[in-house]
Amino acid sequence: MPQSFNKLTAIAAPIMRGNIDTDVIIRIERLVGNSIRGTLGKWAFGSLRYLPDGTENPAFILNREPYRQAEILVTGPNFGCGSSREGAVWSLQEMGIRAIIGSGFGDIFFANCFQNGILPIVVDKEIVDSLAADVEATQGAGKISIDLEAQTIVSPSGKRHTFEIDPRRREGLLQGLDEVALTLQRDDEIRSFQTADRTERPWVHFARKSA
Amino acid sequence: MGTSGRTMLAKIWDQHVIAHLSADTDLLHIDRHLLHDLGGSRGLLDIKNRGLKVHSPELTFATPDHAISTAHGRAGTSKIGQELLATLRVETAASGIQLFDIDQPGQGIVHVIGPELGLSLPGCTIVCGDSHTCTHGGLGALAFGIGSSELTHVLATQALIQRRPKTMRVKFEGKLPLGVTAKDLILALIGHIGAAGGTGYAVEYAGSAIGNMPVEGRLTICNLSIELGAKMGMVAPDERTFEFLRGRPYAPKGEIWEQAVAAWRQLPSDADAVFDREVLIDVEKIIPQVTWGISPEHVIGVDGRIPDPQAVDDPARRAAIETALDYMGLTGGVPIAGTPVDWVFIGSCTNSRMSDLRAAAEVARGRKVAPNVKAWVVPGSENVKREAVAEGLDKIFLEAGFEWREPGCSLCLAANGETAGPGQRSVSTSNRNFVGRQGPRARTHLASPASAAAAAIAGAIADVRTLGR
Numbered sequence: 001m002p003q004s005f006n007k008l009t010a011i012a013a014p015i016m017r018g019n020i021d022t023d024v025i026i027r028i029e030r031l032v033g034n035s036i037r038g039t040l041g042k043w044a045f046g047s048l049r050y051l052p053d054g055t056e057n058p059a060f061i062l063n064r065e066p067y068r069q070a071e072i073l074v075t076g077p078n079f080g081c082g083s084s085r086e087g088a089v090w091s092l093q094e095m096g097i098r099a100i101i102g103s104g105f106g107d108i109f110f111a112n113c114f115q116n117g118i119l120p121i122v123v124d125k126e127i128v129d130s131l132a133a134d135v136e137a138t139q140g141a142g143k144i145s146i147d148l149e150a151q152t153i154v155s156p157s158g159k160r161h162t163f164e165i166d167p168r169r170r171e172g173l174l175q176g177l178d179e180v181a182l183t184l185q186r187d188d189e190i191r192s193f194q195t196a197d198r199t200e201r202p203w204v205h206f207a208r209k210s211a
Numbered sequence: 212m213g214t215s216g217r218t219m220l221a222k223i224w225d226q227h228v229i230a231h232l233s234a235d236t237d238l239l240h241i242d243r244h245l246l247h248d249l250g251g252s253r254g255l256l257d258i259k260n261r262g263l264k265v266h267s268p269e270l271t272f273a274t275p276d277h278a279i280s281t282a283h284g285r286a287g288t289s290k291i292g293q294e295l296l297a298t299l300r301v302e303t304a305a306s307g308i309q310l311f312d313i314d315q316p317g318q319g320i321v322h323v324i325g326p327e328l329g330l331s332l333p334g335c336t337i338v339c340g341d342s343h344t345c346t347h348g349g350l351g352a353l354a355f356g357i358g359s360s361e362l363t364h365v366l367a368t369q370a371l372i373q374r375r376p377k378t379m380r381v382k383f384e385g386k387l388p389l390g391v392t393a394k395d396l397i398l399a400l401i402g403h404i405g406a407a408g409g410t411g412y413a414v415e416y417a418g419s420a421i422g423n424m425p426v427e428g429r430l431t432i433c434n435l436s437i438e439l440g441a442k443m444g445m446v447a448p449d450e451r452t453f454e455f456l457r458g459r460p461y462a463p464k465g466e467i468w469e470q471a472v473a474a475w476r477q478l479p480s481d482a483d484a485v486f487d488r489e490v491l492i493d494v495e496k497i498i499p500q501v502t503w504g505i506s507p508e509h510v511i512g513v514d515g516r517i518p519d520p521q522a523v524d525d526p527a528r529r530a531a532i533e534t535a536l537d538y539m540g541l542t543g544g545v546p547i548a549g550t551p552v553d554w555v556f557i558g559s560c561t562n563s564r565m566s567d568l569r570a571a572a573e574v575a576r577g578r579k580v581a582p583n584v585k586a587w588v589v590p591g592s593e594n595v596k597r598e599a600v601a602e603g604l605d606k607i608f609l610e611a612g613f614e615w616r617e618p619g620c621s622l623c624l625a626a627n628g629e630t631a632g633p634g635q636r637s638v639s640t641s642n643r644n645f646v647g648r649q650g651p652r653a654r655t656h657l658a659s660p661a662s663a664a665a666a667a668i669a670g671a672i673a674d675v676r677t678l679g680r
Contacts, residue, residue, distance in 0.1 A: 018531055019406050019506045023645040028626045032278050033291045034253055034298055047647050052633070078407040081440060082645060083624075084342040086358035104407055107376075107442045108342055108356055115360035166374065168233045179360075180263070183238065183368045186230060190370050193229045193240055194267070203463035203471040204242045204335060208269055208309060210467075211328075211460045 003117035004176030008098055009145040010071035013061050014132035020075065021082035022109055024048065031087040040087055041094030062095075066140045074132045074144075075102035077125065080109025089116050099146050101153065103128050114169050117176060119148060121163050131155050148173060216481025218378050219447055220413045223353040223478065227336050229370055236374045241270070242335040243352075244365050246308070247321045248275035248295045249626060250340035254362040255302035267369040268307040272330055273299060275313060276320045277626045281589050281616040285313060289628050311593075317460075319592020319618045322346040322560035326430060327594055329459025333448035333475040338365055343560045343642065345436040349429035350456070351448030351478055353413075356437065376443060377411050377487040380480075382418035385494035390676040392570065393428030394562060394640070394659035396420065397435040398500035400492055402510040409441030412488065415480060416446050420494040426455040427566040434561045435642055438507040447479035499675055502644045502657040503547055504535030509644070511547060513662065513674045519543035538646055539654050540634065548672050550656075554637035555586040555667035556649070557613075557660055559623035562640035563591030567660040568599050571640075572607045574664035574675060580612035581670025589616040613667065625650050638666040 030036065030043045048060045056063045062070065073079075073092070079102045080088060089112045092100075098118060103125040105113075113120040134155040135142060142156020148170060153161045172179070183190075198205045230238040244267075246254065251273050258265065265271060278292035279285055288296070296313075303310040311317030317328055321339055325331035325347050333351035338344060340362040347354035357365065365371055383396055401408070416432050424432075429446045436444025446452075453472055456462045463471045498512040511517070520532040520543050536543055541550070557563070557571050568590065580586045588608045590596040596618055599605055605615045622629050623641035630650025631637045637655050640663050641648075644655040656672060665675040 017534065018527070019508070021506075021643070021645045023624075023643065023648050027647060027651075028624050029628070032249065032289070032295065032626055034256055034294065047651070052652065078410065078440065081406060081410075082342065082437070082643060084340060084356040084358050086360060089358075104410055106440065107410060108358060108437075112358035112360065115358060166233075166236070168236050179372060180261075180364050180367050183364065183370055183372065184263075186238065186370075187368070189229050189238075190240070190266070190368060194369070197240065201334075201471075201474065203332065203467050205269070206463075206467075207330060207461040210462070210464055 002115060002176050005098065005117055005119045005148055005173040007147050008071060009143050010098070011066050011069045011140060012072035012074050012135050012144040013067040013070035013140070014074040014135055015061060016076040016132055018076040019078045019081055022080055022085050022088035022106065023082055025080065025088040026085065026091040031085055036087065037090060038094065040091035044091035044095045071096055071098045072144050072146070073097055073100045074128060074135065075100055077103050079105050081106035084108040086112045086115070089113055089118055093118060101128060101131060114172060117173060119146065119173060121146070121153065123161060123163050127161050130159065134159065215485045216483035218480045218484045218486065219351070219415055219445060219478050220353065220378050223334050223336070224375060226334070232372060236372060238370050239336055239373050241338050241365050241369055241371055243325070243330060243337040244271045245321045245325055245337065245339040246271065246273035247277050247339070247341065248279065248299050249277035250359060250362055252295045252298035252302060254340065254359065254366055255306065256298065257363045258366050259302070263367045265306040265308065265366050270369060271308045273303045273308055274311040274318050274321055274324055275299060277620045279313060279619050280627055281619040281621045281629065283617060285617065287628070292627055314593065316594050319595065320560045320563060320620055322434065323563060323591030323595065326350055327459070327592055329456050329462030332456065332462065332471070333452060334478050338371065342437045342442070343434055345442060345444045346430050346434040346560055348433040348436065348443060348445035349426060350452055351445060351475065353443060353445065355442045376413040379409060379412040379414045379441070379488040379490065380486040381414055381416050381490045381492065383416065383420035383492045383494050384418045385420055387420060387494055388498065390499050390661065391497050392659040392661065393424060393431040395497055395500045396494060397432045398502070398507065398510045398657065399497045401435065401439050401507045403492065404439065404490060406438060406506045406508040407440040409436060409439035412441045413443035413445065414439065414441045416444065421446055422449065425566060426451055427564045430564070431561055435507070438642055448475045499659060499662050501547060501662060501672055503539065503541060505538055505644055505646050507644060507657060509535055513548055513672065515547060517541050517543050517545055517547050548674055550672045551636070552584060552638050552666050552671055553635040554631045555584060555663050556622045556637055556639040556641065557587065557663050558589030558591065558621055559641035560591065561642045562660050563589060563595065565595055565598055567640065568595070568604050571660040571664040572604045574661050574668065574678065575611040575613065576607045578611055578668045580667045584667055584670050586613045586667040587616055587622065588613050589621040590618050592618050622649055624648060638663045638672060
């Protein structure tokens with residue numbers, strides 16, 4: 001069941017390169033296995049975070065204080081594009097990230113965030129750039145505050161921005177809802193849909209008999 | 212306000228609504244759930260651990276592709292890969308899910324076997340824990356990739372909560388020039404509207420070039436929708452679609468076939484349907500494409516020059532080009548053709564079907580892979596492999612110096628340990644040129660099967676049109 005999200009005031013790290021794909025967030029070989037949860041945090045952003053010899057790359061923002069403490073990422077366009085791997089979200093979560101602010105996200109990554117109680121916020125690029133500049137002006141010490149109920153972001157310098165979010169998803173995050181359990185409450189509806197559909201579109205339902 | 216016609220997306224979507232959950236979010240029935248060894252095993256364990264059952268095993272199908280070795284005899288499958296396969300076998304059997312296992316007809320890359328077996332049908336909702344599920348849209352299905360949580364949701368409920376996407380229609384008009392393939396069309400589109408150009412949209416591909424394109428090409432086009440940012444891509448079903456599907460093992464037969472085709476004929480978007488965005492591409496201006504950077508949008512014609520960051524005014528764009536060139540070990544401003552390569556990979560859910568292998572074999576026939584180039588052909592499925600062998604394609608590749616492998620995802624994403632080495636340059640028929648995609652620090656150039664074969668022969672990125680025959 002996902003954790004809930006309401007308010008957060010935290011260190012934020014700007015990672016402004018565009019098109020950071022989920023392969024860059026977590027390499028595939030870290031995801032091969034039945035029990036990978038809990039092992040991923042140290043591998044997030046591996047190719048950016050570590051040098052070829054395995055040591056930390058001091059130039060990467062999340063290897064520097066205070067950004068090591070970041071719970072919020074401020075990201076460039078199309079963050080989380082590419083592969084559907086939910087391990088990308090798990091790895092960010094395991095390194096302590098709880099919210100991501102950007103001008104746009106990969107569609108599947110965006111949906112995966114909500115499934116894990118991570119809040120992805122879409123705002124105009126100008127706001128993203130201004131938040132990043134505000135954070136950098138304080139060398140990262142200035143925190144960003146997010147209030148999901150009020151749908152506001154307050155920058156380190158006190159600038160207040162509002163954001164839009166799908167009301168269903170907002171409610172789901174506020175309450176930490178378990179979608180599987182909720183949908184199973186509608187199992188009668190699912191089964192009556194299937195019963196009618198077997199007559200309507202038999203080719204969908206009897207594929208194995210046909211083979 | 213007058214009523215306009217409906218899009219194919221709207222028709223398929225509305226037919227699958229079990230319940231409206233809000234103004235734009237519905238609970239949709241899922242007609243086909245495809246599982247693979249990487250996410251499927253974990254999902255099946257997940258619902259077992261929650262004390263749940265697979266809701267509709269008769270609509271769920273599984274095959275190993277990601278983590279298995281593609282060496283002969285599957286030698287070299289890692290211990291973890293073997294564990295995933297063992298779990299998939301045990302849990303699919305326990306749940307009554309049909310598994311297409313290794314060495315059996317039906318096994319293969321999940322997005323190759325769905326259409327090949329006739330499991331993927333027009334008008335179906337198809338999901339899989341893999342972003343390239345959009346491939347199946349080439350048959351007129353509503354197909355999209357999902358994450359692990361959604362995968363568990365579908366296993367447990369055979370339904371999924373989805374927000375209705377915006378609609379985009381891309382019309383490819385004109386006749387394909389010499390040497391230009393479906394892969395080149397979709398790469399050119401990504402270069403034109405960008406890797407986020409389709410975010411939030413379901414894309415319908417239309418126009419004369421799509422109408423005249425065989426189904427396998429349409430599958431390639433739809434496969435790269437996600438590289439455009441769109442998780443769904445589709446092509447209206449037509450006579451080509453029906454001929455492709457007729458007689459496939461899991462496609463309907465007899466009277467039900469007739470009934471299905473009649474229903475499928477109703478699916479195409481109405482003539483007066485309105486899309487949120489329209490894009491027009493003149494196919495006749497496209498030449499064979501090749502990527503130069505670390506996003507599929509970093510793409511140029513093979514006769515072009517690598518972008519020169521010095522010539523770009525916008526600082527963010529300049530920095531992005533510099534980052535990409537630095538990773539790729541390339542210099543801006545020079546022609547891309549002639550760039551030496553170490554690896555050629557012909558395979559993946561994008562380009563591993565019979566038409567792809569035939570196109571590559573046509574280039575390879577009677578020629579030799581350049582010294583120092585490692586070149587692999589990995590057929591998309593066991594059935595593709597057998598058909599290619601029956602046609603003698605394996606011999607053409609082997610005589611030219613390619614390796615002929617067993618079906619699987621292989622070097623597309625390197626989940627099975629098959630990788631290009633650090634700093635090595637690969638021309639690949641796959642779908643992603645991301646940082647480290649084919650192995651840590653490996654450098655990937657995406658291209659069509661014919662272009663990839665040309666690179667293997669030339670030992671460098673090459674214009675297949677000038678190779679002559």
